[in-house]
Amino acid sequence: MSHTPILAPHSVTREDRADGSILLRADAPLGEVARNSGVWLDHWAQTTPDAVFLAERSGAGWRRESYASARQKARAIAGWLLGQGMGPDTPVLILSGNSIDHALLTLGAHYVGVPTVPVAEQYTLIPAAHGRLDYVVNLVKPARVFAADGAAYAAGLARANCPAIASDPGDTGATPLADLLAHSDAGVDAAFAAVGPDTVAKILLTSGSTSDPKGVLTTQRMMTTNQTQLAQGLPFLRQRPPVIVDWLPWNHVFGGSHNFNMVLSGGGSLYIDDGKPLPALFGRTLENLSLVSGTVSFNVPVGFAQLLTALQNDAALRETYFRDLDMIFYAGASLPQETWAGLEALAAQTGGRVPLITSSWGLTETAPGALLQQVPARGAGIVGVPLPGITVKLVPDADMRCDVRVSGPSIMRAYLDNPAKTAEAFDDEGFFITGDAMRFVDEADPNLGLRFDGRMSEDFKLMTGTWVQAANLRLEMLALLAPYAADIVVTGQGRDQIGILIVPNRAAIAKAGMTLEADKGACTCPALADILRDRLRVRATEATGSATRVTRALILSDPPDMGEGEATAKGNINFARLLARRAGLVDRLYDDADPATVTIL
Structure with missing residues (x-):
């Protein structure tokens, strides 16, 4: 079926201040924001109960969970957590990667205000990285730890120093996830009613690329505000439910908050890609992409470069990939121009319609989206303009390279148990100091947005x-x-x-x-x-x-x-x-x- 996605042109206001700083704001006001992410789950379970919400590979096909099924299972998990006396001060550490069981546990915990702490699989699976896991355990002090495969993650379960849950416990002594799924949802409604915008949903670890990782206290407000902002910047996300085939890890804010919640808030379908842009795993990604036509494609630049080569050599894959595609969205380093041009050319040749190829900018502390390129750009590297509700403060040097700072309801308020780093993170006006640099695409027209220009600290x-x-x-x-x-x-x-x-x-x-x-x-x-x-x-x-x-x-x-x-x-x-x-x-x-x-x- 032919489909033309609705786009929203940029419209921002620039304020030049006496101290030399520049403020940028979107002209559009922030729209209605959900009280918590469980509101989305309730809505779609009632509105489209049988629609596919989550899917993962099972044999030659997919294991699927509908919205109604996911809600029922999440509430059972929530009831079990409450029965264990868990609440806002008893986080669940999640060791294993993306899976339906990981998602259900997360949904159940968030539904009743129990924070989750997803960490990279490598922290358990690579013995040399066990020190990283020990650091996280000491920081967050989990009350429960989860892994899908108890045997594979046995070392991590043991190092967490708390009772364990596993989809397949093996001989670890972990509580089977099946026990949680069989629990009643007694008390869940009252606990859900108490989950408000300031409730901490999860603790996400910063990358640790410049210092030890910090725990970002990610609230319900940060997550729900960001999805309202993204839907305002990309109206086609509400024109039809998004469908994505995605590998990006949920311990990272891009995959776990941006992409997962984009699907949940929009009543879409998330097909969990068990491949990656690595030599041994990229064939699995191509297989998954050949089975499902997505409306949005997320990846990092190296992933899109590998995908471009595969698409050029496989006509059937091209047809499936581009059939329903509204947007190609890259994050991380700038997308090489040859990759950008190649994807545009293939899309035009295949279906006659080029999807929006774009990016945004943000950090773990910004939930993540703060800037977004909402309309077609003149090449890669442009990260756009502030989303509604965000104020960007630019502090330029003599060459108009700007130190970027941000404020708004989707911005973190504090790091976990680290008042010193929290204080360092904000300037005297309360703007979060990102450490990134930007330049205007065109000094005379702020509506053309900003271009990423590196890290000040590097x-x-x-x-x-x-x-x-x-x-x-x-x-x-x-x-x-x-x-x-x-x-x-x-x-x-x-x-x-x-x-x-x-x-x-x-x-x-x-x-x-x-x-x-x-x-x-x-x-x-x-x-x-x-x-x-x-x-x-x-x-x-x-x-x-x-x-x-x-x-x-x-x-x-x-x-x-x-x-x-x-x-x-x-x-x-x-x-x-x-x-x-x-x-x-x-x-x-x-x-x-x-x-x-x-x-x-």
Whole structure:
């Protein structure tokens, strides 16, 4: 069936203040906000009781839960939690990844005001990351812990220091989830009535890319306000119920709050993708996408790049993927322009209609959406304008690069048990200090929105006094060195030249017939060194100064170590930690005589 999604043009007001700061606000007022997320579940269970809410793979097909079934099971779980004496001060730690059982436990807990704490699967499944799990347990002090597979997550269940629940307990002694599902819902109505906007729904851990993770107290107000904001910015979300096939993890605010609640608030269907954009798992994602035509497609840029290649080679997959698609939505680093253009071209060829390709901006502390590009943009990297109810405060430097701060009802009020970090997070006017930088797409027209311009905290000075915007340079280097670089760490603090440490994409390197030889933490490969040197030399000749000229590179033999804090569970590199632990490799990078160093001097 032909369908044209309704879009909402930007309309914002700019206020230039005497202190040099700039305030941006959406002209549209914030619409009606639900009291809590359980209101959505009740509404759709009554309005469309038999509609598919949740689905996960089961054999060749799908296990499905309707709205009516999900509500009944969530209320039974809620009744069991109340029977255990649980409430707002007794959180449930969730160790395993996305699943229907994970969702039902979350819905039941939120329905009666019991906070959930979803954490990355790797914290249990990778022994070196157990220290991360211990940190979370000490921080949140859970009253219960859940994992779908008791045997696989036995180490995590034991480390949580509290009674366990499991879909399949094995021999762990955990309470079977079936016991919760068989419980009555006595007392649930009274508890549900007490769940208000300020009730904490979940505690989400920040990425930990610059310090130890902090616990963001995510309230019902933050979640429900954000969905009203998103629906106002993207009216087609209420034109027809959204359908998504999604792998993004629920321990992260993008997958677990933005995407999950978008489906729940809109009466849509969430098909849980048990694949990922990893070599061993991406085939499963393609299989899942071939089975369901979604209306919204979420992914990170690397996922869309892999998907584009698959779509170009599979006509049947193209037909299914683009058939009902209203929006392609990327998050994280900027979507490479060639990926953007490729998706547009395939969509036009396949169905004659190009979906909205867009992004937004936000953090765990902002629920997450604060800025949104609501209409087609002129290329990647634009993150849009404030959503209704959000005030953005921009503090520009002499070059009009702006430090971004935000306020509004969807913004976090506090970190868990960390008053010092909470106080540091807000300025004297109560704006949350994000640490991100933005620029206007067009200074003369704020309606064209803002463009992301890196992290203020990642900037550093060369010994010449020149500032280097490391986040932007990293993205440029990733594009320049594709497909051989999986990630980049920019160096040069206190030195006279910029260098890069390269996390290699071993699959792409091997596919090109090249071999890496390990050398005490670094890698040598003459053929790859020639490619890197040629590309960096061309880029250096185009650089406008030392702040953007990369003169040397070194390939790491060992990936960032999560157990040592070099990488977060979300896949982000903790740059400061990695540079500190590998200071010897940084010294080698600046040694022109070292055989592992690629120089273009």
